[in-house]
Amino acid sequence: MRNLILLDAVYKPSDDIVARTIEGELIIVPLVAGIGDMEDDLFTLNASGNDIWRRLDGKTTVRRIIQDLAKEYAATPDAMTRDVIGLLRELLKRRMLVETRVP
Amino acid sequence: MSTHAYNIRKASRRARRSSRNPVRLPHLDIELTERCDNNCIHCSINRPPQDAQARARELTASEWKGILSQAADLQALTVRFTGGEPLLRDDFEDIYLHARRLGLRVVLFTNARNLTERRADLLARHPPLEPVEVSVYGMRPATYEAVSRVRGSFREFWNGIRRLQTRRIPFIVKGALLPQNVADQDRFETWARTLPRMRRPPASLVLFSLRERRDSPARNARIRALRPAPEAVIACLERHADDNRRSLREFCSRFPSPPSRALFPCGAGCTPSVDAYGKLQPCLSLRDPSWVYDVRAVPIREALARLAPRLRRKTAMRSSYRSRCARCFIRGLCEQCPARSWSEHGTLDTPVRYYCHVAHAQARWLGLLPPGEKAWNVHQPKTRIQRMQSEILHAQPHPSRRRLQTV
Ligand code: SF4
Ligand code: SF4
Numbered sequence: 001m002r003n004l005i006l007l008d009a010v011y012k013p014s015d016d017i018v019a020r021t022i023e024g025e026l027i028i029v030p031l032v033a034g035i036g037d038m039e040d041d042l043f044t045l046n047a048s049g050n051d052i053w054r055r056l057d058g059k060t061t062v063r064r065i066i067q068d069l070a071k072e073y074a075a076t077p078d079a080m081t082r083d084v085i086g087l088l089r090e091l092l093k094r095r096m097l098v099e100t101r102v103p
Numbered sequence: 104m105s106t107h108a109y110n111i112r113k114a115s116r117r118a119r120r121s122s123r124n125p126v127r128l129p130h131l132d133i134e135l136t137e138r139c140d141n142n143c144i145h146c147s148i149n150r151p152p153q154d155a156q157a158r159a160r161e162l163t164a165s166e167w168k169g170i171l172s173q174a175a176d177l178q179a180l181t182v183r184f185t186g187g188e189p190l191l192r193d194d195f196e197d198i199y200l201h202a203r204r205l206g207l208r209v210v211l212f213t214n215a216r217n218l219t220e221r222r223a224d225l226l227a228r229h230p231p232l233e234p235v236e237v238s239v240y241g242m243r244p245a246t247y248e249a250v251s252r253v254r255g256s257f258r259e260f261w262n263g264i265r266r267l268q269t270r271r272i273p274f275i276v277k278g279a280l281l282p283q284n285v286a287d288q289d290r291f292e293t294w295a296r297t298l299p300r301m302r303r304p305p306a307s308l309v310l311f312s313l314r315e316r317r318d319s320p321a322r323n324a325r326i327r328a329l330r331p332a333p334e335a336v337i338a339c340l341e342r343h344a345d346d347n348r349r350s351l352r353e354f355c356s357r358f359p360s361p362p363s364r365a366l367f368p369c370g371a372g373c374t375p376s377v378d379a380y381g382k383l384q385p386c387l388s389l390r391d392p393s394w395v396y397d398v399r400a401v402p403i404r405e406a407l408a409r410l411a412p413r414l415r416r417k418t419a420m421r422s423s424y425r426s427r428c429a430r431c432f433i434r435g436l437c438e439q440c441p442a443r444s445w446s447e448h449g450t451l452d453t454p455v456r457y458y459c460h461v462a463h464a465q466a467r468w469l470g471l472l473p474p475g476e477k478a479w480n481v482h483q484p485k486t487r488i489q490r491m492q493s494e495i496l497h498a499q500p501h502p503s504r505r506r507l508q509t510v
Contacts, residue, residue, distance in 0.1 A: 019206075020206040027206070032228060
């Protein structure tokens with residue numbers, strides 16, 4: 001896995017997890033071993049993490065996600081870049097995302 | 104959004120209950136088969152492993168998959184696979200993987216005898232996300248097989264345990280305390296303490312249920328003969344007296360008032376179960392035919408929608424129930440419930456004497472009742488519970504007090 005996250009890269013949820021919405025909350029359920037620290041961890045994202053996750057659809061570039069969210073949250077592009085890249089790193093580390101197209 | 108406004112964290116593991124969703128299904132129990140490769144002397148459900156008639160009536164893998172998909176659509180997060188012995192099904196892997204791919208956590212109840220290398224690999228690769236729950240009937244071949252009544256079963260059970268251990272698959276163990284294996288109890292508890300997921304002594308089945316299908320007086324007679332007397336139940340509690348007293352008192356104090364005539368104040372209907380033949384029951388134990396729905400004919404959502412108002416409206420009619428259980432402040436200690444009443448008496452509201460005696464013995468042990476007094480005659484149950492609560496406080500410093508003492 002590449003450590004570098006390029007702004008033109010595209011990501012989608014990995015087949016190693018199942019993302020479910022239960023009572024309005026996103027729950028990430030591991031399907032294979034080794035995703036959580038314990039073998040039975042489930043994960044969730046807060047509302048802003050959820051907004052990023054919903055855009056990780058295998059079509060939208062990271063750059064586009066940052067632009068859209070900066071507008072939606074009235075945030076500076078720099079702050080938004082830090083947030084989005086930060087979450088992507090975390091998700092990639094846990095094998096919850098895969099890159100689908102490298103520019 | 105600000106820096107690090109995103110947040111990935113571990114999700115709560117508790118089954119969720121919706122207040123908005125009229126049809127709720129946080130959890131579904133499914134009995135994959137009633138067949139079992141053991142033939143335990145206390146068991147109320149098992150049928151022979153090769154029972155062709157039972158096998159022919161069982162839901163197919165694709166029917167089970169449809170049921171699991173419905174459960175996921177109704178937002179279930181957990182399913183429990185039980186039986187009989189769920190691993191007896193040749194298509195277990197198919198059904199299990201379907202559940203996992205839907206994002207369901209699976210609680211697997213098993214005797215571990217059919218945990219082959221291949222199945223253990225499957226559980227290691229696609230973890231159930233809940234500890235496997237293994238029933239242990241003895242710690243030596245002689246004791247185990249005196250309960251299971253199958254030669255060679257101990258060795259297979261032990262191989263299953265080893266396979267879980269080698270692959271570090273989380274599991275917990277539980278027992279059934281019987282005259283045949285009581286001599287192994289210390290050994291069982293000592294071993295259980297060495298298991299990483301066992302944080303407290305293993306639970307042991309003691310108050311054996313009769314056959315819920317009410318179709319075998321011979322089997323019921325055998326089970327009745329195995330039931331320990333109330334004094335023997337107290338002797339079991341005495342094994343870990345402090346822990347048991349504390350947890351029973353805490354549990355009891357959650358039910359300070361007697362229940363009303365409502366028969367189902369429990370979770371019946373919220374955590375339903377589907378039996379091996381596709382009958383949806385309000386809970387795992389209630390098999391009264393007038394309360395079950397055939398999910399081959401009715402979608403689960405509809406069955407639950409029909410069931411909920413019936414469960415809410417159902418009240419006890421029998422005078423023995425209304426003058427006793429409906430006024431009883433130790434209901435929390437008692438196994439009495441409509442399902443037990445059904446298996447023992449064929450009605451939903453007949454108090455079960457055995458459970459009543461055991462609950463009273465426990466209440467006396469906890470200091471809630473003096474000898475001879477009946478729980479339904481207590482006029483101010485809250486005072487008793489409050490007195491017990493203050494004893495709990497004195498017996499064990501509250502965490503905040505403990506902290507103050509150490510400063
Ligand atoms: S292993 Fe469980 S289901 Fe099988 S006979 Fe024993 S108690 Fe019954
Ligand atoms: S202790 Fe007796 S009266 Fe109380 S709930 Fe149980 S069966 Fe009913």
